Amino acid sequence: MTSNAKANPADIMPLVNVMARLRDPDTGCPWDIRQDFASIAPYTIEEAYEVADAIERNDMPALKDELGDLLLQVAFHSRMAEQAGQFTIQDVIDGVTEKMIRRHPHIFGDGISREHGHAQWESIKAAERAERDTDGSALAGVAKALPALLRAEKIQKRAARTGFDWPDTRGVIAKIEEDLQEVHDAASPEDHHEEIGDLLFAVVNLARHLKVDAETALRSANAKFEARFRIMEDIAGEKFNALSLDEKEQLWQRAKHRLLQQRPVS
Template sequence: MTDGKVNTLAALQELIEVVAKLRSPDGGCPWDLAQTPETLIPYVIEEAYEVVDAIKSKETEAIKEELGDLLLQVVLQTQIASESGQFALAEVAQGISQKLIRRHPHVFGDVSVASVDEVRQNWEQIKAAEKGESSPNNQKLSAKLSRYGRTLPPLMAAMKISQKAAAVGFEWENIDGVWDKFHEELGEFQQALAEETPERQQAELGDLLFAILQLARWYNLDPSAALQGTNQRFVQRLEKMEAVSDRPLSDYSLDELETLWQQAKAQIAKEL
């Protein structure tokens, strides 16, 4: 056990030193030196999604590699912060350890819990107290929903926001009302495309997407999984098209591409 801990600490220290060298003005990497916390945001998001994809694949090597890429983002962010005296990796690790201890009084203290729900309730109450907020049960709905909008991916945030709003009664009486809202938003989007500014068009597109998500919620469908499936099917069909093509797809006419598309679609349907 001791050797394992030493190896882990040594490996982490090596990573810290490698990243510090990459950021060193004396012989470091120009790309790494040019990065800021803000420019690295897309990579943090991308690496997190790639970890999720690897976990779903259940491939051990892929999971290990992608977790490493995500860990790099943590170390790189803390390296940049340490260069301006903000904080270091040790403070980040210590901070999360202390938070886990505080929020698990049933493990590290003398609190008793009878269910997972009680654990979750305690966590939220302790979290609110730490942030100087009122109990989650007493927080204004808008404050909760604002946090979802800031911190979650848009599709997930929209579903969370609509679910929480519906839970307090801000909801249609039946599915017909949801469909009416969808058609209303579709009409407003079409009108904006014909007559309004790009800003209004963007806003109406957002309203239309939000209405579609309400339909998904009422029919108990997962919009993120649905869109992910569509993305995968689109790529699969392109792969089939390229497999039977004797030249780049860009050299085909639109009618030829449509024919190849329909053939690929039919072939995939037979394979299911």
């Protein structure tokens, strides 16, 4: 941090004041005034994904812009809460600051060494959950609104802490093979729905055991497919849709080869 940054700390108040103007019942923006927590929540989720996308593309100007949009969401929710007499944005800032200090006694207090800090972090989080939640399950508090892949991973991690987990990947792979067979044997749309869900859950479990982030891995697969498909369209031009499946497969292999050639040599 430069001396100039120390002398001029970040000031969130201009944004807070803008949000207050927008939400003013008499002179504010009609659209902003109409919103509530539920209507804004999808935008908050979308902005978080756009932050992740900018990071994945290593686009720093976009990241700066998307972080601003995400910060706007914090200001928006906080303003609505303040108008409802619940809390202010200062309460939000104070709360998360106190929580970070509380969960890092190895940095801010007399806790254990920094090397064991993560284990202590998890222990403190678990104690906070136990104090806050009446639900005594090990799975309590895993937000239902999380993306399904992420929620599956979090549920599995919670279950694993109780000892309910495969000892290695062999059991997980066998489970995937079993679930894949059950998809093949499914006889109705309802059965397909259930068995595909079981298969996806098992694949997330394998990713967890291999220390692969399932959401990131699927995003990468999406990007790879999109890149190859666009090359196919570019090669074929306007006649792409009229090509046979075999011809499209040949284009797919050409696109795959072209992308492999473009990979940087390590």
